[in-house]
Amino acid sequence: MSQLAIEVNEITKMFGNFTAVDKVSFGVKQGEIFGFLGANGAGKSTTIRMLIGLLEPTSGQAKVGGYDVKTQTDLLKKNIGYMSQKFSLYEDMTVEENIHFYGGVYGLSKEKVKERKKWVLEMAGLQGRDKSLTKTLSGGWKQRLALGCAILHEPKILFLDEPTSGVDPVSRRNFWDLINELSSQGVTILVTTHYLDEAEYCNNIILINAGRLIAQGSPKELKTEHITFPILEVETDNVVTALELLRTQPWVVEISVFGTYLHVGVSELDLGKNAIRLTLATKGIQIQRIEQIVPSLEDVFLHLLEQDMKKVAA
Amino acid sequence: MKTIYHIIVKEFIQFRRDKRMMALSFMAPILQLILLGYAATTDVKDVPMAVYNQDKSVASRELIDQFVHSGYFIIQKDVNSLDEIDHEIEFGNVWMALVIPPDFSSNLLARKTASIQILTDGSDANSANISLGYASQIINTYSGSIIADIQKRVPLVTRPAQLQPEVRVWYNPDLKSRNFMVPGVLATVLMIITMTLTSLGIVKEKEIGTLEQLMVTPIKPYQLIIGKLLPFAIIGMIDVVLVLIVTRFWFAVPLQGSVVLLFALSGLFIMTTLGLGLFISTISKTQQQAMMTAQFFIFLPFIYLSGFTFPVENMPQAIQYLTAIIPLKYFIVIIRGIFLKGTGIAELWPQALALWIFGIVILTLSVMRFKTKLS
Numbered sequence: 037m038s039q040l041a042i043e044v045n046e047i048t049k050m051f052g053n054f055t056a057v058d059k060v061s062f063g064v065k066q067g068e069i070f071g072f073l074g075a076n077g078a079g080k081s082t083t084i085r086m087l088i089g090l091l092e093p094t095s096g097q098a099k100v101g102g103y104d105v106k107t108q109t110d111l112l113k114k115n116i117g118y119m120s121q122k123f124s125l126y127e128d129m130t131v132e133e134n135i136h137f138y139g140g141v142y143g144l145s146k147e148k149v150k151e152r153k154k155w156v157l158e159m160a161g162l163q164g165r166d167k168s169l170t171k172t173l174s175g176g177w178k179q180r181l182a183l184g185c186a187i188l189h190e191p192k193i194l195f196l197d198e199p200t201s202g203v204d205p206v207s208r209r210n211f212w213d214l215i216n217e218l219s220s221q222g223v224t225i226l227v228t229t230h231y232l233d234e235a236e237y238c239n240n241i242i243l244i245n246a247g248r249l250i251a252q253g254s255p256k257e258l259k260t261e262h263i264t265f266p267i268l269e270v271e272t273d274n275v276v277t278a279l280e281l282l283r284t285q286p287w288v289v290e291i292s293v294f295g296t297y298l299h300v301g302v303s304e305l306d307l308g309k310n311a312i313r314l315t316l317a318t319k320g321i322q323i324q325r326i327e328q329i330v331p332s333l334e335d336v337f338l339h340l341l342e343q344d345m346k347k348v349a350a
Numbered sequence: 351m352k353t354i355y356h357i358i359v360k361e362f363i364q365f366r367r368d369k370r371m372m373a374l375s376f377m378a379p380i381l382q383l384i385l386l387g388y389a390a391t392t393d394v395k396d397v398p399m400a401v402y403n404q405d406k407s408v409a410s411r412e413l414i415d416q417f418v419h420s421g422y423f424i425i426q427k428d429v430n431s432l433d434e435i436d437h438e439i440e441f442g443n444v445w446m447a448l449v450i451p452p453d454f455s456s457n458l459l460a461r462k463t464a465s466i467q468i469l470t471d472g473s474d475a476n477s478a479n480i481s482l483g484y485a486s487q488i489i490n491t492y493s494g495s496i497i498a499d500i501q502k503r504v505p506l507v508t509r510p511a512q513l514q515p516e517v518r519v520w521y522n523p524d525l526k527s528r529n530f531m532v533p534g535v536l537a538t539v540l541m542i543i544t545m546t547l548t549s550l551g552i553v554k555e556k557e558i559g560t561l562e563q564l565m566v567t568p569i570k571p572y573q574l575i576i577g578k579l580l581p582f583a584i585i586g587m588i589d590v591v592l593v594l595i596v597t598r599f600w601f602a603v604p605l606q607g608s609v610v611l612l613f614a615l616s617g618l619f620i621m622t623t624l625g626l627g628l629f630i631s632t633i634s635k636t637q638q639q640a641m642m643t644a645q646f647f648i649f650l651p652f653i654y655l656s657g658f659t660f661p662v663e664n665m666p667q668a669i670q671y672l673t674a675i676i677p678l679k680y681f682i683v684i685i686r687g688i689f690l691k692g693t694g695i696a697e698l699w700p701q702a703l704a705l706w707i708f709g710i711v712i713l714t715l716s717v718m719r720f721k722t723k724l725s
Contacts, residue, residue, distance in 0.1 A: 088566050089566070090562065090565055090566065110568065110570075113566060113567060113568045114568050116566070118563070118566040120559060120562065120563070122558065122559030122562075124558070124559045124560045124562065124563030125560070126360070126364065126560060127558070128364050128367040128368065129360070129363055129364065129367070133360075133363055136356075137356055137359075137360045138567070140352070140353070140355075140356030140359075141353055141356050141357070141564070141567045141568070141569050142567060142568065143352070143353070143568065169367075186563075
């Protein structure tokens with residue numbers, strides 16, 4: 037097993053009586069893209085903030101790049117990069133002034149800042165716009181500039197907290213190309229997101245819910261290990277009524293709406309197909325299409341969240 | 351050191367870009383000074399008055415002439431009854447009325463005490479007091495001249511013992527309230543500008559999320575605090591220079607004392623205002639909150655209780671104790687002392703010491719609070 041860049045051991049954060057993060061443990065290998073998934077308020081940001089030295093864990097240990105997040109925060113901060121969904125740039129300063137400032141506070145020499153500035157401008161596609169005020173840039177540019185500023189000091193570990201929220205799809209795509217490139221250069225990346233298509237780019241994923249870790253593995257492992265029943269995609273002219281009808285059937289394991297389709301998990305494939313046809317026919321609902329599909333990450337996570345909710349309720 | 355330098359450079363770049371803030375910081379003090387310099391004067395002139403002369407003698411007309419020639423009063427109306435006076439005062443046509451009874455001159459001739467009545471509109475207590483002061487001065491002078499007159503005419507009469515007070519005003523010989531107000535304006539403006547800039551500057555970074563980003567960089571809290579506060583201290587000092595120039599050359603308020611001392615003690619005062627600004631930033635989530643907190647919990651009580659508008663000596667004892675914790679109070683004493691009396695550190699050291707202690711305590715507490723809030 038290769039050396040771990042991030043090692044988290046039963047880390048916990050309490051705010052008063054509220055447990056925001058509950059004994060979460062995981063490991064991130066050097067150079068991998070590690071996805072951190074969960075709903076809003078699940079504890080993603082709190083976990084990241086503990087790993088970058090902004091919040092002190094209530095209990096448990098974590099090491100990032102070999103540095104203890106409780107006792108070695110100074111060394112830790114010099115060796116990591118962090119970018120949040122807010123793209124923390126100074127909007128009233130120019131592109132160049134932002135780069136100079138962040139380069140300066142990371143203690144880079146003048147020559148080094150110059151060299152890295154050239155790199156950032158190229159990476160972000162901002163050549164010739166170095167004298168523009170940051171607030172005049174579009175979301176995608178701001179995002180890439182923020183990333184550039186966060187890695188001016190060439191950290192080996194990078195934390196991205198919902199880096200693509202509020203950015204158009206093309207920019208999101210470009211951004212992930214950059215992430216892949218950094219990863220291929222050996223940078224370890226921990227990224228939180230709630231876009232499940234983005235999770236597919238990750239080497240490994242963890243899913244947390246209500247502060248607890250509920251699953252981890254590669255996207256492929258998650259899809260094959262957790263969903264053991266067939267899933268049928270059903271296209272009908274009345275999704276809402278169909279959902280109501282099928283929900284209560286004993287042979288339906290899980291059901292959820294995906295746009296104009298239904299994804300129905302059934303206990304047995306052929307039996308399920310026939311049962312759906314029959315049930316919907318009694319109410320005169322037409323079925324355009326019904327076929328088995330490979331579960332997407334979304335199916336997996338909805339399944340896992342539902343299981344978790346049942347467990348908590350029990 | 352390098353890190354602090356980078357933060358300071360950043361602050362000045364942002365300050366230069368924010369045209370409104372820049373105008374506010376450099377124009378507002380001057381505007382405020384000019385406004386208050388002209389408006390905040392407690393001098394009373396041309397008081398409109400009514401006269402009810404029941405005597406119609408030479409003596410009574412002489413007395414009225416004294417009022418007219420003093421320059422403080424204008425005879426707005428001659429009235430013929432007390433009711434009429436009532437009416438004039440009630441409608442605000444006159445602020446004061448002089449009633450001369452019918453036996454005024456006959457009493458004077460009989461060398462008895464002659465009485466006259468002065469009625470004044472007390473709803474503006476301040477102006478009423480001041481104009482009453484002028485009136486009694488005029489009457490005193492007049493009675494003095496009558497005594498002198500009698501002595502001249504009847505030299506045999508034994509000279510009545512009399513004490514003629516000779517009033518001389520020190521420090522502000524023209525008794526111009528402007529000379530008294532304007533240095534105080536310098537103090538309040540300095541407080542408002544430095545405290546506002548500091549608290550807004552920090553809360554703004556909180557709002558846009560850059561503060562969090564800075565905390566992930568190797569910047570240490572003390573570097574961040576110095577880097578953020580020093581630029582505002584410098585801007586505050588530039589304001590002192592600007593306000594001094596306007597005070598000295600526009601209002602011609604004489605600066606009797608040492609400019610160097612004035613700057614040094616302004617520096618001490620700024621320590622307290624920056625500390626309070628930092629403190630406000632730790633208890634506010636938004637810039638609006640910071641502004642409101644500063645206005646209601648700092649600016650207003652400080653201005654009212656510092657002696658800037660109302661003399662501390664006239665306040666109830668309990669409130670006087672309370673004013674001891676108001677740094678602006680000490681700085682007002684200092685700045686008026688240096689401006690008007692040319693007082694030096696030999697006399698001002700208690701105030702300077704108080705500011706120094708306040709500065710250290712407020713800054714230390716705010717820095718500690720800021721640090722714990724960050725983590």
